[in-house]
Amino acid sequence: MQNQIPLLIIGAGPFGLAMSAHAKYLGIEHVIVGKTMEFWKEHMPEGMLLRSDSRWHLDPENEHTIDKFLELNGLTYNDVEPLSVQFYLSYVQWFIEKKQIEVFETYVQKLEEDTDGFKAYLDNGITIHAKFVVIAIGLQYFKFLPGSLMKDLPQGSYTHSCDFVDMKSMKNKRVLILGGRQSAFEWAALLHEAGAKAVYLSYRHDTPQFTQSDWAWVNPMIDHIAEEPLWFRELPLQEQENISKKLWAEGRLKLEPWLAKRIKKDTIKLLPSTRLLSCVRIESGELKIMFDKAPNITADHIILATGFKVNIHNVPFLREGNILAKLSVRNDFPEIDEYFQTNITGLFITSMAAGQDFGPFFGFTIAVRTSAKLIGKCIMESLSVQKV
Numbered sequence: 043m044q045n046q047i048p049l050l051i052i053g054a055g056p057f058g059l060a061m062s063a064h065a066k067y068l069g070i071e072h073v074i075v076g077k078t079m080e081f082w083k084e085h086m087p088e089g090m091l092l093r094s095d096s097r098w099h100l101d102p103e104n105e106h107t108i109d110k111f112l113e114l115n116g117l118t119y120n121d122v123e124p125l126s127v128q129f130y131l132s133y134v135q136w137f138i139e140k141k142q143i144e145v146f147e148t149y150v151q152k153l154e155e156d157t158d159g160f161k162a163y164l165d166n167g168i169t170i171h172a173k174f175v176v177i178a179i180g181l182q183y184f185k186f187l188p189g190s191l192m193k194d195l196p197q198g199s200y201t202h203s204c205d206f207v208d209m210k211s212m213k214n215k216r217v218l219i220l221g222g223r224q225s226a227f228e229w230a231a232l233l234h235e236a237g238a239k240a241v242y243l244s245y246r247h248d249t250p251q252f253t254q255s256d257w258a259w260v261n262p263m264i265d266h267i268a269e270e271p272l273w274f275r276e277l278p279l280q281e282q283e284n285i286s287k288k289l290w291a292e293g294r295l296k297l298e299p300w301l302a303k304r305i306k307k308d309t310i311k312l313l314p315s316t317r318l319l320s321c322v323r324i325e326s327g328e329l330k331i332m333f334d335k336a337p338n339i340t341a342d343h344i345i346l347a348t349g350f351k352v353n354i355h356n357v358p359f360l361r362e363g364n365i366l367a368k369l370s371v372r373n374d375f376p377e378i379d380e381y382f383q384t385n386i387t388g389l390f391i392t393s394m395a396a397g398q399d400f401g402p403f404f405g406f407t408i409a410v411r412t413s414a415k416l417i418g419k420c421i422m423e424s425l426s427v428q429k430v
């Protein structure tokens with residue numbers, strides 16, 4: 043591994059990999075570190091199906107698309123959609139091979155700004171010096187565990203949904219899921235299919251509709267941002283809010299129709315418009331749980347399908363270094379310019395952490411190509427200025 047390099051990419055998920063592919067295309071020498079598709083391999087359960095379709099591919103150059111992958115394998119959309127995590131991972135593996143991306147499977151422990159760029163201290167003892175750094179670390183440090191709920195839950199009684207992927211461990215057990223959106227319902231179906239004795243879903247709203255989400259309008263919007271990076275942030279606030287709300291409604295007020303019949307089971311009990319009032323662990327180890335508007339239940343474990351909320355201060359390698367003290371932060375998000383650059387020259391932050399300035403689509407893989415193109419453009423411009 044070269045330890046003096048123009049660009050370091052931290053994260054080897056969809057955003058980091060697309061960035062690496064595009065950097066190669068532009069001829070930007072770089073190193074990419076992280077565990078390849080770690081979040082998808084370790085924090086999504088086997089059998090999970092994606093909400094996104096084959097159009098959300100990784101290639102900013104539109105060459106190694108999911109369409110191409112399907113064509114080479116003699117498959118059609120009908121054969122693979124809704125896409126499984128396993129299918130998506132096989133596409134990503136093919137993409138990595140085609141683009142000849144070499145991921146260094148190690149973590150950054152500490153990132154520091156230096157006199158001439160950045161120093162990243164890796165788990166394997168190596169230090170990398172880079173002029174530019176792209177942070178593409180996804181959601182994993184941003185799990186949302188609402189304080190108001192946590193105070194009522196005994197220690198060890200709960201797990202965030204993204205840390206609960208071994209459904210078989212709940213065979214013959216009773217599970218309460220707190221949360222009422224797609225992952226709460228999908229976890230319920232998977233738990234039932236893995237042999238759970240009972241699954242309760244408690245959420246504070248009505249049951250969302252099982253109906254097809256429409257994401258088609260998002261694609262042109264994201265492509266447009268690649269051409270006109272200021273487009274979203276220059277919209278009147280009301281329009282920004284309307285777009286965010288529309289996306290929110292597609293994602294959160296709808297459940298995928300393919301879940302409906304997997305949920306209608308005697309062992310899965312929906313508790314809409316309910317709140318947990320108390321949870322006590324009794325001598326037998328079971329949890330006695332009271333709700334405001336539903337009968338008491340007994341459960342063995344609680345899963346918090348409570349989503350994610352960006353707080354850049356949670357990122358361990360930033361906490362360790364000297365970056366956080368200098369980084370401009372608003373509402374716990376880093377402030378970034380139209381090229382994802384923070385106020386620290388050369389430091390770019392993308393993916394979900396870019397959502398405040400770029401819009402909520404940046405929590406999804408639809409945005410990987412636009413992100414890579416804009417960051418690539420900015421780095422190329424800086425490099426050409428330096429050469430002059």
Ligand SMILES: Cc1cc2nc3c(=O)[nH]c(=O)nc-3n(C[C@H](O)[C@H](O)[C@H](O)COP(=O)(O)OP(=O)(O)OC[C@H]3O[C@@H](n4cnc5c(N)ncnc54)[C@H](O)[C@@H]3O)c2cc1C
Pocket residue numbers: 052053054055056057058059075076077078079080081082086091092093094098148149150151178179180181182204225359392393394404405406407408
């Ligand atoms: C239940 C669920 C379902 C989802 N379904 C979809 C879907 O259908 N379609 C869709 O588009 N999106 C979906 N998403 C969102 C999707 O997971 C994210 O958009 C995507 O993973 C973000 O990509 P990323 O590359 O930023 O981060 P990730 O995929 O999370 O990858 C993060 C990378 O950072 C690395 N990393 C972390 N810490 C360090 C460190 N200290 N040093 C070096 N590397 C580090 C990790 O090893 C990993 O390689 C879903 C999310 C969840 C939770």
